[in-house]
Amino acid sequence: MDDQKKGKLMREPKKQETETKQAHTMHPILTDTHTFLTVENIGVKYGKIEALQDVSIQIPANRVTVLIGPSGCGKSTTLRCLNALVRNDTGIIRYEDPDIEGLTETELRRNMGYAIQSVGLMPHLNVEENVDLVPRLLGWPRSERAQRVEKLLKLVRLDPKVYSKKYPHELSGGEAQRIGFARALGADPPMLLMDEPFGAVDPLNREQLQNEFIRIQRKLHKTVVFVTHDLDEAIRLADYLVIMKDGKIVQADTPERVLAAPLDEFVERFLGPDRSLQRLTLFTADRAMEEALSGTEEGAASHLDDCSKQTYWQVNAQGEPIFGYTQVGGKIIRRAIVNGTHTVQQYSSLKECVSKILNLGLPSAAVVCEEGRLCGEVRFETIQQISQG
Amino acid sequence: MKRAESGLSFQQKLALVVLLLFLASFFFPFYLARANRVSEDITSGLSSLSAMCFLFLMIPPLLIALYAFIPKGWISELTLTLAGILGLFFPLMVLGIVGPDVSATFGPLARYSPASGMYLYLTAVIIIFLMKPKFRLYDAVGMAIVVGSVVIVLSQGSYDRLGIVLEARNLGKRITQEVLAHIRLTFISLAISMVIGIPLALASFQSKRAKKIIFPFLNLLQTIPGIALLGLLITPLSTLSRTFPLLREMGIKGIGNTPAIIALSTYALYPIIRYSFTAFSSIDASVIQAAKGMGMNPLQVWKMVRFPLSAPGVLHGIRVALIQTIGNATLAKLIGGDGLGVLIFEGLGQASVDMVLLGMLLIIALTVASDRAFQVFIHLVTPSPLRAKAVGNG
Numbered sequence: 001m002d003d004q005k006k007g008k009l010m011r012e013p014k015k016q017e018t019e020t021k022q023a024h025t026m027h028p029i030l031t032d033t034h035t036f037l038t039v040e041n042i043g044v045k046y047g048k049i050e051a052l053q054d055v056s057i058q059i060p061a062n063r064v065t066v067l068i069g070p071s072g073c074g075k076s077t078t079l080r081c082l083n084a085l086v087r088n089d090t091g092i093i094r095y096e097d098p099d100i101e102g103l104t105e106t107e108l109r110r111n112m113g114y115a116i117q118s119v120g121l122m123p124h125l126n127v128e129e130n131v132d133l134v135p136r137l138l139g140w141p142r143s144e145r146a147q148r149v150e151k152l153l154k155l156v157r158l159d160p161k162v163y164s165k166k167y168p169h170e171l172s173g174g175e176a177q178r179i180g181f182a183r184a185l186g187a188d189p190p191m192l193l194m195d196e197p198f199g200a201v202d203p204l205n206r207e208q209l210q211n212e213f214i215r216i217q218r219k220l221h222k223t224v225v226f227v228t229h230d231l232d233e234a235i236r237l238a239d240y241l242v243i244m245k246d247g248k249i250v251q252a253d254t255p256e257r258v259l260a261a262p263l264d265e266f267v268e269r270f271l272g273p274d275r276s277l278q279r280l281t282l283f284t285a286d287r288a289m290e291e292a293l294s295g296t297e298e299g300a301a302s303h304l305d306d307c308s309k310q311t312y313w314q315v316n317a318q319g320e321p322i323f324g325y326t327q328v329g330g331k332i333i334r335r336a337i338v339n340g341t342h343t344v345q346q347y348s349s350l351k352e353c354v355s356k357i358l359n360l361g362l363p364s365a366a367v368v369c370e371e372g373r374l375c376g377e378v379r380f381e382t383i384q385q386i387s388q389g
Numbered sequence: 390m391k392r393a394e395s396g397l398s399f400q401q402k403l404a405l406v407v408l409l410l411f412l413a414s415f416f417f418p419f420y421l422a423r424a425n426r427v428s429e430d431i432t433s434g435l436s437s438l439s440a441m442c443f444l445f446l447m448i449p450p451l452l453i454a455l456y457a458f459i460p461k462g463w464i465s466e467l468t469l470t471l472a473g474i475l476g477l478f479f480p481l482m483v484l485g486i487v488g489p490d491v492s493a494t495f496g497p498l499a500r501y502s503p504a505s506g507m508y509l510y511l512t513a514v515i516i517i518f519l520m521k522p523k524f525r526l527y528d529a530v531g532m533a534i535v536v537g538s539v540v541i542v543l544s545q546g547s548y549d550r551l552g553i554v555l556e557a558r559n560l561g562k563r564i565t566q567e568v569l570a571h572i573r574l575t576f577i578s579l580a581i582s583m584v585i586g587i588p589l590a591l592a593s594f595q596s597k598r599a600k601k602i603i604f605p606f607l608n609l610l611q612t613i614p615g616i617a618l619l620g621l622l623i624t625p626l627s628t629l630s631r632t633f634p635l636l637r638e639m640g641i642k643g644i645g646n647t648p649a650i651i652a653l654s655t656y657a658l659y660p661i662i663r664y665s666f667t668a669f670s671s672i673d674a675s676v677i678q679a680a681k682g683m684g685m686n687p688l689q690v691w692k693m694v695r696f697p698l699s700a701p702g703v704l705h706g707i708r709v710a711l712i713q714t715i716g717n718a719t720l721a722k723l724i725g726g727d728g729l730g731v732l733i734f735e736g737l738g739q740a741s742v743d744m745v746l747l748g749m750l751l752i753i754a755l756t757v758a759s760d761r762a763f764q765v766f767i768h769l770v771t772p773s774p775l776r777a778k779a780v781g782n783g
Contacts (some may be wrong), residue, residue: 042508085682110684120679124697134683167774183683193682 027252029058030240032042035096036061036191036223037082042091042364044077044144044247051077052247053089060240061096062221066255068234069244069270078244079193082225083109087182097190110138113184113192113222117199119176121168127153127179128164134186152182155216174205178212191223198233210236211347214284233283235259236349243267255282279387280351285344285378286385289367292377300325301332310363311377313337319373321366335360343368344378350386353378390773396491403520404457410513411450417506420484424500426741432504444747446510453517469521474531476514480507481539485547494552502552502743552743553750560732560747568751570727574646575759576716578653586658587703590665603662611659615652615717619724622648633715649721650729652698656717657710664706670701701775704767711763715756719748729755 018194029035035058044052052074059065059082067075077082081093084105095101100111101368113134121130128149135145151158156178168176183190189367198206210233215241217224217237228234234241235255242252259279262268271278293303294313303312304327314323324335337343344353356365357380364379397405418432435443452472457463461687484503492500521528548554559565586715593600613621630636641647672695680694722730729748768776 014662019629083682085678105682106686108684109682112677115684116675116682118673118675120673120675120677120682122676122680122694122698123673124775126774137684180679187685285609 015356018319022237023035027057027242028254028257030060030063030254033060033062035059037096039078039081040092042078042081042093044074044081044086045089050247052081054245055131055247055249056090057242057249057252059223059225061223063181063239064226064237064243065223065240066218066226066228066234066238067244068231069240069250071229072246076195076242077227077241077247078263079195079225079227081191083112085109085115093324100190100361110134110187111191113179113186113187113189115184115192115194115197116127117196119180119197121166121171121176121183123168125167126164126170127166127171128160128161128166129159130179131183131186132302133183134189136283138187140187148186148188152185155185155250156182156212158182173201174209177201177205177209179283181209181213181216185220185222189309192202194224194226196228199228199230206233207348207352211345213237214347228382229235231278232281232349232351235278237286243270277354278349278386280354280383281349283386284346285348285350285352285365286346287351288378288382289346290351290379290382291366292366292374294321294374297323300334304332313366313374314375315374318371321368321374324360324362324366326362333361335362337366339368339372346375350378350383354383394514400461400520401457403516404415404453407453407516407520408450408457408511409503410509410516411453413514414506414509415446418507419506419510420487420501421496421504422499422501424495424498431495434506437737438483438487442486445479448479449473449514449517451750457576467700469517470516470528470531471524473514473517473521473528476510476517477532478535478538480510481535482542484551485542488547488550500550500552500555500743502746552741552745556736556741556744556747560744564732564751566613567727567731568755569714571718571729571752571755574649574653574721574728575711575714576712578650578718579707581650581654582657582661582710583707585654586661587665589658590662590669590703591661593666594669600666606670607659607662610655612685615656615720616723618652618655619648619720622651626651644725646721646726649718650722653714653717653721657714658711660709661703661706664709665699665703668702668706669695671702672698683743697772698775701767702769704763708760708763708767712756712760715752715759719752 037059039055039057039059041054041056042052043050043054055074055078057078059063067078069075075215075324077086081088100108103111120134131149131152132145135148140148149164150160153163158175158178163171163175163179168179171179177200180197184194193227198209214237219296226234226237228237238255240252241255243250243258245266251258251267256279258267259282260270262271264283292313293309293311294315296301297314300312300314304325305310310326312325313321314325316322320339321337324337324342326333335342337360342356344356345368348367353365357363357378364377365379366374367376367378369375391461415435418434419438421430421431421432429691435446438446452468452475456465456468456472459468465772479614480503484507487501492499518524518528542548543554587597589603593603625643626641628641640774676698677690680690685693718728719730721728722734729752732748732751733745736742736746736748
C-alpha cells in the first residue's frame with residue numbers, strides 16, 4: 001500500500017541513460033489531433049527477460065490507437081504500463097492534461113476505462129452493479145449512477161429492463177463483452193484501455209461487436225488504446241496503428257500508410273500477401289454506400305431496363321430486402337437474400353462487402369440498418385475505385 | 390442392451406445385497422438380556438420371538454424382493470420407501486414388545502440390548518435408504534412417524550428395561566450437562582481456530598515465505614496423534630499454572646478443558662487454513678485484474694471482490710472443522726475435560742456397552758444436526774449466482 005502513494009504518475013526512470021536515443025525512435029504521429037499522452041522510452045523487465053525495450057509512442061487524443069503484434073511482443077505490457085498495472089523500470093509516461101498528471105495510481109485507473117479479454121465481470125454482482133462499479137468507487141450520488149447505468153446499457157444496445165438484474169453467468173459471451181465495454185465507459189473516462197476485448201468471442205459476434213465499437217466511438221470520440229492480435233480487427237478499428245515485435249515498436253503510423261509502405265520485412269510478412277484486399281478493411285460500408293433501387297416484385301423488369309442502376313432490390317412490408325435482381329445479357333437473374341448471410345451493415349468493412357457480393361453473385365451488396373431495413377447498397381465498381389486509391 | 394437383459398441392474402444388485410444382509414441377520418441373536426448390569430449375557434435369536442414379530446420383521450425383506458422385480462416408476466419408489474420406513478419401525482417395535490417378557494423372565498433388575506442380528510438388520514435398512522435417488526418429503530414424514538411412535542412407546546414404559554434407556558435414566562441431568570459441555574468445547578475451540586487460522590491463511594496467500602513456513606508446520610501438527618498432543622500439553626501447562634497463580638485462577642491447568650481446547654483448536658486449524666487458502670487462490674485472475682484496472686485499492690479488492698467470492702470456500706472449511714471438532718472433542722475426557730467423551734470412556738471403564746452406545750448416538754445426532762444447520766447457513770449467506778455456479782453453469 002505504500003507504493004500507491006509513491007506511485008505518482010510522473011514515474012522517474014531508474015537510469016538516466018535513455019535520453020540520447022529519443023530522436024531516432026520517434027515515429028510519424030497523427031497531425032489532425034493533439035497528443036493525449038506520451039510514452040517515452042519505457043522499458044519493463046520481468047526478472048531477466050526484457051518485456052519492453054525503449055518503447056515510445058504518442059497516443060493521439062480522441063482517436064483509436066491499436067497495438068498489434070505476435071504474442072509476447074509486449075503489446076499488453078505496454079497497455080498495462082499506461083494504467084500502472086505494470087510498473088515501467090525505465091522511461092516516463094507523460095500526460096498532456098495536468099489534472100491527470102497529478103493523480104495517484106488508483107485515481108488514475110478510475111479515470112481510465114479498462115476492458116479485458118476474459119471480461120472479468122464480478123460473478124457475485126449483477127449487470128447493473130458491475131457497470132456501476134467505477135462510479136461507485138468515485139463516490140457519485142446514487143440517483144446519478146442509476147441513470148448512468150441505464151444510459152450505458154442502452155448505448156451497448158442491451159435492454160436495461162431485461163439485463164440489469166441478470167448475473168454474469170446468465171449472459172452469452174457477446175453480451176458479457178458488451179457489459180464489459182459498458183463498464184469500461186462507466187464513469188465517462190476520457191481514455192479507454194482495451195486488452196483484446198473481443199478476443200474470446202466467435203468470429204460472427206466479433207464482427208458485430210466491432211461494428212458496435214465503431215458506432216459508439218464515432219459518437220463518443222474517446223481516446224482509445226486497443227490491443228489485439230487480429231490484423232483485420234486492427235486495420236478496421238485503428239486510426240493509428242502500432243506494430244510491435246519482441247518488446248519494441250517496429251512501425252507506428254496510420255493503417256493506410258502502414259499498408260502502403262511497410263517499413264521492413266517483418267511488417268510486410270505480418271500484413272500478409274493480400275495487402276490490397278486488406279486495405280478494404282480500412283473503410284466502412286457507409287463510406288461507399290449509395291442509394292438503392294427498391295420496390296415490389298413487379299417493378300423489377302421495368303426498373304432494370306430504363307435505369308442506370310444494375311441491381312434492383314425487392315423489399316417486404318417492413319422494408320427488409322428479400323430478393324435481388326440484375327440483368328445479364330438481356331436475362332433477369334433473381335437471388336434470394338438471407339439477412340446477415342447476404343447483407344452488410346453500415347459499419348461493416350468493404351472487405352466484407354466484397355465477400356457478400358461474390359457470395360450472392362450480384363453487382364452490389366445490400367446495406368441494412370439495425371432493424372434489418374434496406375438503407376442502401378455498395379457497388380463493386382465503387383469498391384474497385386476506392387481500393388485503387 | 391443385451392447386457393442389461395442378461396445381467397442385473399445396479400439397483401437389483403444392491404437389493405440382492407440388502408436381502409442377503411436381512412437373511413444373515415435372522416441367524417444371529419436379535420437381542421441379549423442380563424439379570425442385572427454385571428451378570429452374563431443371555432442371547433436370544435429370532436426363534437424366541439413370537440410368530441407375529443417374526444412376520445413383521447419379514448415384511449421389509451419381502452418388499453425389497455418385490456422392488457427388485459417391478460419396473461422403475463413411482464410404485465417401485467414407494468416400495469423402497471415403505472421398506473425403509475418399516476425396516477426402521479419393526480425392529481424398534483419388537484424391542485418394545487420383548488421388554489415385558491425380559492423383566493418377567495429375569496427379574497426386576499433385568500436389562501436387555503439389541504444384538505448383532507438387529508445391527509445387521511439395521512445396516513440393511515440404512516442401505517435401503519442409500520438406494521433412494523433422493524431423500525424426499527415423505528421419507529422425512531415417515532421418519533418423523535417412526536421417531537414419534539418410539540417416543541410414545543418410551544413414555545408408555547415399554548422400553549423401560551432397555552439398557553440404553555436405563556443408562557440414560559441413571560445419568561439423568563448429566564446427559565444435558567455433557568451435551569452442553571460438548572457444544573461449548575467445540576465452539577470455543579472453533580472460534581479460537583478461526584481467529585488464528587483465517588489470518589494465517591491470508592498471510593500464506595499474500596506471501597510465499599509465510600506459506601513456506603505455515604504449511605509444513607500445519608502438516609506436521611496434523612500428523613501428531615490426538616491423544617499424544619493432549620499428553621504433551623500437560624507438562625508445559627501445569628508448569629505455567631504453577632508459576633503464575635493468576636492463570637490457575639482463570640482455569641488454565643495441565644488437565645481439564647484448557648489443554649483439550651488447545652488441542653482441538655490446533656487440529657481445526659488444518660481444514661480452516663487449507664480451505665480458506667484454496668478459496669482465496671481459486672478466484673479467477675481476470676476478475677482481480679479487472680478490479681485493479683478499474684481502480685480498486687488493495688483493501689477494496691479484498692472487501693468488494695476477494696472476500697465475497699471466497700466466503701463459500703472459507704465457510705466450507707469451517708464446516709469441515711466443525712464436524713471434525715465435534716468428533717475429536719470426545720477425547721477431552723482423557724485429560725479430565727467434559728463433553729460426551731465422559732459417557733463413552735466411563736462406559737468403557739464399566740464395560741457397559743449401553744452407555745458407550747448412548748454416548749455415541751448423542752455424538753452422531755449432534756454432528757448430523759450441526760452439519761445440516763451449518764449447510765443451511767452457508768446456503769443462506771452465499772450470493773445466489775455463486776450457488777448456481779456450483780451446479781456447473783459457470
